[in-house]
Amino acid sequence: MRLDIFSIFPEYLSPLDLSLIGKARQEGLIDLSVHDLRDFTHDRHRTVDDTPYGGGAGMVMRPEPWGEALAHLMASGEPGAVPHLLIPGPGGVRFTQAMAHELAVEPWLAFACGRYEGIDERVIEEAEAMMPVTVVSVGDYVLGGGEVAALVMVEAIARLVPGVIGNADSLVEESHEDGLLEYPVYTKPPLWRGRGIPDVLLSGHHAQIARWRRDERLKRTALRRPDMIERLDLADLDTRDREVLAHLGLKDVDQFPADPSAVAD
Ligand code: SAM
Secondary structure, eight states: EEEEEEEEEEGGGGGGSSSHHHHHHTTSEEEEEEEEEGGOOTTTTOOEEEOTOOOOOSSOOOOHHHHHHHHHHHTOOOTTTEEEEEEEEEEEEEOOOOHHHHHOOSSSEEEEEEOOOOBOOHOOOOOOOSOEEEEEEEESSSOHHHHHHHHHHHHHHHTTTTSSSGGGGGGOOOOSSSSSOOOOOOOOOBBTBBBOOOGGSOOOOHHHHHHHHHHHHHHHHOOOOOHHHHTSOOOOOOOHHHHHHHTTOOOOOOGGGGGGGOOOO
C-alpha cells in the first residue's frame, strides 16, 4: 500500500517511523511518504494561509500550494494510478473500523492535513475532478490540525493490511469488528496486589472461556456503549446473549425475534 501525507508540520508525522507501521515500512509492506506543503510555495516566507473572504476569525489555507501538491501527487504515480484523497476535517463523515477495512484494500491513499480554519473549499472541488475524495472526521471534537487525525487513520488502516500484524487472529474479536467491544484481558501473574483473574480463564475449557468472553463483551458494550447495543442485529443474538441483555435490563427480551439456534432439531 502506498500512503502520501501532506502537512505544514511533517515532523508531526514522525511516530510513523515507530512500532508496527515503522516495521511495516522497513519490510516494504507500506510505502509511506510525508511531504512538506511549504515545498509547493514560491514566496520568501513560504506562505500557505491568508485571511478569510467574508471576514471572521482565523486564517484559511490558500489554494495554490495545495493545487501544486495535488498535481505533484498525481504525476508521481504509475500511469493510470489514482490515489484516494482523504481530507481530515471535523465536518467530514465519521471514521469507523468499517471504513478502515474498506480503505485497507485500496492501493494508494493520500492525506491532506489542514491547519487554521481549514483549506480553501476550491481545493476539494479541484481534487474531486482528479481523484476520489473523502472528507473524514475522527470524532465530534475540533483538533488544531489534520496531522493527528491522519495518524489515527493511518494506524487504524495500516494494521489491517495483510502482514502488518503478525497474528491476524488478533484482529478478529477486537472492539468494533462485529458491533461489540472487546472482553477484558489478563496476563501473568495470576495474583497481583490481591487481585485474581476470573477462574474460567484458568479452566482450559475453551467453550466456557468463549462463552464468558461473549458475556463480557455484551455487558461491557451495554454499560459503556448502549448506542452500539441499539444497533445490534438482533438476529445475530443467541438465547444466552438475550438472557445477558435482559438481565442487564437494557433490552426487553420479549422484543427479540425468535432465536434460530434455539429451535430443536
Ligand atoms: N474551522 C473548522 C471547522 O469548524 O470545521 C475547524 C478547523 S480545525 C481548527 C483545523 C484542522 O484540524 C482541520 O482543517 C482538520 O484538518 C483538522 N481537524 C480538526 N478536527 C478534526 C476532526 N475531528 N477530524 C479530523 N480532522 C480534524
